[in-house]
Amino acid sequence: MHGIGDGDPDMIWLDGLNRGLAAHGKEPVPASEVLAPRYASFLSTEGLGAKMPAPNSEPKDNTAARHEFQRRRARIRRSLAERRDVRAFGSIGYHRVPGPVLHAGQAAAIGSGTTFLNLHQVGRYVNSEPLRGAVLRYVLDQLPSGAHDLVLIGHSLGSVIAIDLLDHLPDRFRVRRFLTVGSPAGSPVLHRDGNRMSRRFPYSRVDDWTNVLDAGDVVTGGRGLASIFGAAQDVVVDIRGQHGAGLYLGHGAVSGLIAEVLYPSRELVPTSVHLTVRMSDDDANNLLTLHYAHAVAGAVKDKTVAERYRGALAQVQDDLVEATGRFVRETGRAIPPEIAELLAGRLPPLPDRWGLRELVARLMVLSSTNLVEPYDIDTGRAQRDAMRQILDLLGYEDMAAVIGKSLDEVRGHVSKKGGVPWGTIIPIAVGAALIAAVPLGLAAVGTAGLAGAAATTSTLAAFGPGGMMGGVATIGTLASSGTAAAAYGMFSGGGSVPSALGANALVLEVAVEYACKQLALEVDETLWFRVADAESQVAAEIRRREEFSDPKSARLVELRAVHAIVSSLLVFLTAHELTRASSPRHPRWPRSSPDPRPDEGGPGDRSDCRVLDARAYFTS
Structure with a gap:
């Protein structure tokens, strides 16, 4: 035209x-395949006119289209x-x-x-x-x-x-x-x-x-x-x-x-016929995330909300498949059959790669993460209810109620007002605004773009900022090995004082340990000390800032809210006996490690008394 x-x-x-x-x-x-009507004369001639042509039809419900x-x-x-x-x-x-x-x-x-x-x-x-x-x-x-x-x-x-x-x-x-x-x-x-x-x-x-x-x-x-x-x-x-x-x-x-x-592309999906490549842990974790998101879509009660969620999920999955395919083409790597199936447009079966304790941690994270970022959709309790389907697939169907209830109790204890939507953790008020707890998956995904992913051996890790997969996988790994430890370094803006995101990571870890106790699994007995250490750090930072900052400084308001959350977590841990109150060893050394000798600066040596950097401490 x-x-x-x-x-x-x-x-x-x-x-x-x-x-x-x-x-x-x-x-x-060729010009013979082009239709280019010329209507310039209509626009320069007076008196021309005709009745508007009849409009075409469009279905009343065009949601799917x-x-x-x-x-x-x-x-x-x-x-x-x-x-x-x-x-x-x-x-x-x-x-x-x-x-x-x-x-x-x-x-x-x-x-x-x-x-x-x-x-x-x-x-x-x-x-x-x-x-x-x-x-x-x-x-x-x-x-x-x-x-x-x-x-x-x-x-x-x-x-x-x-x-x-x-x-x-x-x-x-x-x-x-x-x-x-x-x-x-x-x-x-x-x-x-x-x-x-x-x-x-x-x-x-x-x-x-x-x-x-x-x-x-x-x-x-x-x-x-x-x-x-x-x-x-x-x-x-x-x-x-x-x-x-x-x-x-x-x-x-x-x-x-x-x-x-x-000239549509005839590009073939890359496959490997000479050898079978085993999925990496990252690949398996990301497939777990995809399965969880599809389970959420199936658990949404409201039909209209479910349609919107499925539409958003389809776009997120398209993003993942496109990025994964590009990564495979650019690197020329052999890929596991499950990834080839994903690139062909099919969701591969859910692998069974996790022990129960690790699975609990990952499900806690997934139930509390917006899996269709950047779209915000309130799915009711579908994020929680989706746990049951995943656990059914992996043979743990009788544990869904215990895991879900554990997270309910921790969330309810920390957020006294209740009504915290699933897909987030705990909202924290800053001034007159409300900062919803940013989904943990997204906080991490910004730290590892395609450039960083190319250096990994994972296929699905090749996913840039803005999607769900890389971040959820990262935090899922952290949750299984100590969310709070890594959260300090990742969510505190480079310092050792937890932010709102760090506080939410602590909420998740407390929920994981509480669920593990309910399931008679091994519990991390050092968690109480680490949460107490976080409380001390936040309190010290508040005191430092109060001297000169405006009383209603946004960062001060956030820090006070974080302090309230961390303090309430200590109360919860104590009330549910998730502590190691009497221990002859200092919590900074694992139980399996021998006590350091007095001349090596152990807890009995006060000549080297100092505050350790939180990230170094948690990685020790």
Whole structure:
């Protein structure tokens, strides 16, 4: 759909597209396979008009179609995120012309009768329903008979017409890719007098919508479309502030999106037929996380919430599969059969790789972590109830109630107000705001991106910041070997004083030890001393800051809340006899280690009395 002006009779836009396709090693698109209706004369002739064509039908309940649309849109976001010549999504980051100047110039040109950039053509089209009807009917008359898949591209004014066309496109057509480039449809002047442009989107027959702009393009006003059209995904490219269709379509990101549809990849899933590779522990832990998330989806009672959760989980799993496949292709490593099955789109069976104590720790973490980050979905008790399904699969079905109740009791003791949503730990108030306990998986995932993952032997560890898998696996490992110990170093911002996240890690570890006691498993008897040490550190930090800080300093408020949590955990540990109150040994040395000799600076030697760094202490 051509833009403002004479309709591009020389099809310069196609030359630009084919240059872009050639750069991707693809064959050019012949003019015979292109439909490019020319409607410029309609916009310059007075008195033309027709009744608007009938709108197409869209199912009343299009939830499933919307969810699948979001998954496809996420795939585009992932593919473009790897390109350095594309700006961040939803962020128009660099204007060569100040925004107010762009917007004012665009609005004046659209609303006036001047010929500046022929933007008055846009105003005429939008302001006259009979003219819109005539243009749309003319375009529809050019369409071929029979069912067809389409790549629909709208440039400038053509993007405005293409958006309207979606409402009236016959059901026999499927739009495999919808691209708007250099679009003025985000201009407020086009929407000033109500909904003159349709915002109803046919999710069931359009696969995706990407809007591409240069932030210095005066026709766009430096604005994307996502704030007005919820289905649009904005992408910012650099064509030096120009507006030509050939420049937009010749850009590598735009021509690449078109090439994906015209020349779909036949890439095979990598497998190994000569040897069987055993899954790493990280691989197994991440599969446990995936199974747990699917169990949560199945345990949600509310049908609508369950559909949203499954849709979010599908996107998260797509992210994992894409990152894993890329990692395998780039490294050329042989992969376990379970990972090959995951890459082929199937969820492998849950491995049985954990002892009961380790499994308890991991389930505690998973039940308290948002597994579909960045989406926030209150699943009720589904996060807790999902434990039963996992334990059933691993042969521990009779232990689900004990583990869930243990975490309930600890959470209830620490959060006296109750009502703490599953998928979080304990909310901590900071000033007038509420900081929900950030899911532990996410706190860790930011520390190990793809670069760090490439150095590991794990396949599924190749997962960048922003997803659930790497972080949950990291914290799952920590929980099984002492969450509180590692939490100090990871969540305290580099210091030894726990933050809100560190306090929540302590909550988890206390819950793990309490559950282990209920199940007659070995209990870490040094936990009480370590929690007491945390309480002392927080108290000392509060005293240090109180002298000069504002009384309502956000960090002071947080530290006091952390102190209250840690103190309540000490009460809980004492009340439930999770202590080693009488011991001839100092808690800084394990029971299995011999007492140090007096001349080596042991607990009886006061000549070397000092406060040890918490991270060094916990790793000793």
